[in-house]
Amino acid sequence: MLLSNLDLLATAPGGVAHLRETILTLAVQGKLVPQDPVDEPTSVLLQEIRTEKDRLIAEGKIKQDKSLVEISDEEKPFGLPVGWEWVRALDVCALITDGDHQPPPKADMGVPFLVIGDVRTGFVALEGASRFVPESYFEGLDWGKKPCLGDVLYTTVGSFGIPIPVVQQQRFCFQRHIALFRPAVIELQSYLATALQTKLAFDQAERGATGIAQKTVPLSVLRNLLLPLPPLAEQSRIVTRVEELMRLCDALEAKGRLEAAQHAQLVSTLLGTLTASVTPEELADNWQRVAQHFDLLLDRPEAVDALEQTLLQLAVRGLLVHQDPADEPASALLARIRTEKDRLIAEGKIKRDKPLPPVTDEEKPFELPVGWEWTRMGTVVNGSEAGWSPTCIGSPRRPGHWGVLKVSAVSWGEFDATANKELPLDLAPKPEYEVRDGDFLLSRANTAELVARSVVVTTAEPRLMLSDKVIRLDVSSQMNRVFLNMVNNASHAREHYAMRASGTSSSMKNVSREVVLALPVPLPPFVEQSRIVTCVTALRRLCADLRQRLKAAQATQSHLAQALVESSNAL
Template sequence: MNPDVFFKNFELLADAPNGVQKLRELILQLAVMGKLVGQDPNDEPASVLLEKIEAEKKRQIKEKLIRSESFAPIKEDELFFKIPANWEWIRLGQIGDWGAGSTPNRKNPDYYDGTTKWFKSGELNDGYIIESEEKITDLALKECSLRLNKKDDVLIAMYGATIGKVAILDTEATTNQAVCACTCFTGVYNRYLFFLLKAYLKYFASQGAGGAQPNISRIKIVNTVAPLPPLAEQKRIVSKVDELMALCDKLEARRQKKQEIQSKLNSAALDKMLSAENQEEFEQNWQRICENFDILYDNPENVGKLRQAILQLAVQGKLVEQNPEDEPASVLIEKIEAEEKKLLKEGKIQKAKNLQTVDVEEIPYNIPNGWLWIRFGKIAPHIEAGWSPMCEKRPKEGEEWGVLKISAVSWDVFNPSENKALPSNLNPRPEYEVKPNDFLMSRANTSELVGKSVIVEDTIPKLMISDKVLRLFFSSYSFKKYYNIFNNSQTARFYYAKEASGTSSSMKNISREVIYNMPVPLPPLEEQKRIFVKVEQLMGLCDELESKLRKSREDSGKLMETVVRGLLEGGAAEI
């Protein structure tokens, strides 16, 4: 592919998934391959430049300014890609004086709080650095193995999570042992080296893999094979990279602004839906969202807000019209209470604690005529927890028994594959086996997911609920799928977040008492069923919209991949 085509389609490519970041990486890769700017036959070739660099290096060695260091000849199989004819392959140690720093003894207070800047690898910011978090004394410089780096030296991090991070010193400074610095020889533009090292980030990270803490050594760095252009072209490359990176900054800012506007428009549209006074008004607002979906949403993840709005509208009675012919909730609750008394008398359930009438202060929103606010325990009078023995760290196989993990019930759809195999030396407890149509809920989970529920549509045999998964038993006068909608709505989410116990947000707990006492809106039974049908219909539309968005993103991603392959043709896919 002609680079000119790439530049003309630059902004289009930025719209691909993670497009701007991929463009930044591609710019650097093209730069060090000699494909970002044209070659000028009038430039002094890199072979002549390299001879001058070698002459300067010998002079500095003779004057004992640097140490002598030899490098092995470069082999054909070490080359990453093809380079222009007037470029040369070199080892990084040939184009500069490299040296790592050290950490003065922390136990010696005379080494710290001085005037010499001392940088650690975490302070490298992929740009210029001038102020260090700590400073050391002249005594530390004298007594410790420290290298005093010059202004304009290029730094690279060698250890841990920061491996491959780079910076340019805008001041004289030292570093710790996790940073290697390079003073470029005459003829090597430090900003070209800076971009070269950034382009090699993934390579350096791969070289550091394998140990408990990833690291690369100075020896690995100086022996790394890299391309050297003529000096004039180095400067043209840097100028072009600066230009394109500035464009990336603008595209990134524009995309962020677009997302902020979309978020505000999305919130306004959803607020209108949530504040709809009747079903007709809701339908109008919903249609408006569908017609402007491309404007309101540009990635599948945003559709989650729309799904939550649908659930909330459902449990507020705004999703379907009320039918005056429906048996009102006041009659329904009498039947539920009569059934509960009968079951108590027959000894089929235990008497629950007395549930108080829902106070006005507890009511989160108004509900339609014919509905009632009740406690969850009224329609789900019995809750059981399962069993959590020490299990194998793998899913069950074949006829083995397994125990559910909380992740099986955390994501709106029951996932039976999220289980751990019961050890063969333990007897299963069949009374806890999962059955179709079970209403399951997590009693322990993250603050965002605690209390999430699913209804088991289908399952596999010999799966048991754990003690962190609750099974709720409902009145025969209830429609479970409606209560699953409510239990996963924002109203229930806020309630569980408020009532859950536990100091860590990564593991919150809710008790049965908390669940029993949650205020729940009770519609007529027939309306519960209509609500479920409507929710399913609208969620299906969300699925279609998400699918279109994903297809669009996949197409953008494939376009980016095609462009990358075309531009890197003849070279390695990546450094």
């Protein structure tokens, strides 16, 4: 039943990961391949293991193992097929140890010394090793510290729970954050590595892990891991089948990545025809062609996001609503904005602004409709201010306490009042920085993608203040601030900020207020701004509704896939 529903599992969110987990679970439950009555039972294998361990003890290679706690019926999570046995990991291993606890001597070359980063992919990567130890140090290591063909390494710190089979004889050693399982019988390696990948093994390791910031799995926990052990012949069949199914999972993941890339290319191409339109009439024609593919185009949330960004681009270019020749032109609007500024300067409410240069032809990313004008952000705002940067405590603030905004409060298109940190009681709040209804807020520092994103605050919560990384723009009363917010978040603004952002980090960037105020702004007549805002608001509601429907559909698909997984596990 599982394999007959691969399409459902593979396309559900996290479906292939669930499929891998289910394959491993079925494998160690004895449900992946049929049992063969002629197989030598596991009890015989355990006798062979005991004989080999006794030999190694006699040779002084390992110590007499301490008695492990007997496995009670209450510990066994499920029943096993006839011929199988429940064992603890040390029952089937000659030893379970870890790397040298003393910092090894360093060398420019010699024997590779592996750290977790070298094995996180599940393979021994000697060619990528960045650390080495001298030959003399390696030769002085105990037998159990030198990995051999047939061993299984296992990460125990941070990204713990990754088994790494040693599939060829190579000279290397490893840090103490890596454990080593050495099966008493080399033929056990493949099945042991498979069993260590299961949720059954991981959950035990997680329960026994110590530490808070960085979890560490003690060797005592690993030695006591409870594992189901099939006959040796069946182990081979299980491993072969698991490898086949994991290759199928690899193919499904590759197919999914290819389909996602092809879909993204299709979305980019089709939406690109819309943004290439230069007149409303051409846009209408292109829209009709794109609309024929909407069922294919808008079947993923990221495609809806791309459509919404395209609508924003079209809006600020004047292509979403028709122009009305009776509208007062933008040149008259600029004159009114200038008059308002001069009055506020005369009243001492704002300082005289520095003259901004006209927008050059090189800075204009597109042509404007008749009646529009290119201007700059600084022309249509009366000033800007940043908040402060006090040392804050818990996030978010407690009810009734003052808080300071994080940049994430203005990063995602809607004002998020919960993104704040609490101001300590010994610091006096600064009411002049309190967020107000209608504020136009912009993040001066953020990730490269989100820097200078802005929002208009519809309803402000009391006792929230600006941080030094969030600036408030005093938008002219002659402007529609929601339209200006659309301009600031459109693609040409994103490019303006990306080209001028600074910062030593590859991800975190900063923009100065001068860069913000220099943003080229396509300015329509005031009444057209309102028509554009009304149109975009309605279209964004449709996008939000479509996004919600897709989310619900994905949730349903995920629930179906999970139910299928659970039913397979219960067989």
